[in-house]
Amino acid sequence: MNKTLLTWIFFSQLGLCLVLAPASTYGDDSVGIHGMALFSVNGQLIASHMPLHGGHHSHQVILTLKTDNQESVSDLVQGARLSSLLPEKFSLNKLRNSKLDSFTAKLFEGHFERDGKAYPTPFSFKVTDKLLDQPLKRESNGYYQIVQLNSLSLLVHEIASAPSFDQILVVSANPSSPKEIYSGSEQPLSENNWPESLVKAGIHFESQLYFESQDFQ
Numbered sequence: 666m667n668k669t670l671l672t673w674i675f676f677s678q679l680g681l682c683l684v685l686a687p688a689s690t691y692g693d694d695s696v697g698i699h700g701m702a703l704f705s706v707n708g709q710l711i712a713s714h715m716p717l718h719g720g721h722h723s724h725q726v727i728l729t730l731k732t733d734n735q736e737s738v739s740d741l742v743q744g745a746r747l748s749s750l751l752p753e754k755f756s757l758n759k760l761r762n763s764k765l766d767s768f769t770a771k772l773f774e775g776h777f778e779r780d781g782k783a784y785p786t787p788f789s790f791k792v793t794d795k796l797l798d799q800p801l802k803r804e805s806n807g808y809y810q811i812v813q814l815n816s817l818s819l820l821v822h823e824i825a826s827a828p829s830f831d832q833i834l835v836v837s838a839n840p841s842s843p844k845e846i847y848s849g850s851e852q853p854l855s856e857n858n859w860p861e862s863l864v865k866a867g868i869h870f871e872s873q874l875y876f877e878s879q880d881f882q
Contacts, residue, residue, distance in 0.1 A: 695721040695757040700777055701750040701770075703730075704874045705739040706814060706835060712750060712790075713833060714757070716801060716824060717880055721757055725824060725831075727797040727812065728760075730790045738772065738788060747875070750790075751777040761798050767791045797821060806830070806851040811844050817871060818842075820854075830878040839867030853878075 699722070701712040714726040732738055742748040752770035759765040769789050775781030796812045796819070803825035812819040822832040832853050846868070849860045856870045863869075 693756050693758055695759075696754060697721060697757070698754055699752060699757050699760070701752065702833075702875050702877075703738075703742055703748040703750050703772070704833075705742040706817065706819075706874070708735075708739050709814065710735065710739060710742070710790075711796070711819075711874075713831075713875060715749075715877070715880070716831070718801060718824075718827060723801045724757065724761065725797060725799050725801065725821070726757070726761060726795070727819070727821065727833075728792050729794040729796060731793050732788050732790050734788060741772065741774070741784070745774045747775055747781075749773045749775065749777045749781060751783075760792070761795075763792075763795065765792065799823070801825075803829075807848045809846050809848060809854075811836070811838055811842060811846065811868070813838075818868075819874070820868065822853075824881060827881055828878070829881040830876065831881065832873070832877075833875040834873050835871040837869045837871055842867045 700715045702715060704711045710730040710732070712728045712730050714724065716722050716725050750770040750772060752768045755765055755768055767790060769787050771787050772784045773781035797810060801824045803823045806825045806829055808823040810821045810823060812821060818836050818838045820834040820836045822830060824831055830853055834854060843866060846863065846866055848854060849862045850858065852858060853876060855873070859870050
């Protein structure tokens with residue numbers, strides 16, 4: 666078989682592979698395992714993508730979810746200090762662009778990468794809303810986004826350049842409170858470290874849902 670024929674066969678097969686490759690994933694570098702922290706606020710399931718600096722994980726994405734086992738999952742999550750999801754492999758870009766409306770995931774009590782305990786049966790989740798979607802772009806800590814739920818809101822720290830932290834708090838906020846605010850403190854917030862700037866803006870501490878600093882050092 667001559668060299669010209671071999672070359673033709675190679676490129677023909679390569680072209681066939683490109684044609685048969687799923688259009689949904691070809692060239693999409695955001696496809697991967699995207700772990701999430703899972704919370705329940707007044708029975709509403711909220712998932713927060715666990716971001717990392719750099720690469721396709723460098724986005725803060727917060728979603729509301731529903732499942733056929735809503736009450737059971739909410740009870741499991743509320744009874745745990747931390748719950749996390751290990752979803753099937755999917756495109757984060759599709760999720761961010763509202764082109765992925767459901768996924769299957771294993772539910773863990775604790776962090777799925779840090780000796781968390783997996784529940785035996787995976788759950789199917791439907792994405793009902795996207796509450797937040799932003800890249801990791803801040804250079805300094807202390808900036809927060811306010812995400813309105815119903816009677817309560819989420820106060821979400823904008824992860825900055827290292828060292829930083831991921832923090833999500835439940836707060837009560839006035840309708841006139843700003844959607845974005847600088848706390849005046851580069852340290853994590855708490856009931857005992859609640860800056861006057863937040864009080865003046867009508868934002869009051871209720872509880873902490875999530876805190877992570879290990880991944881951002």
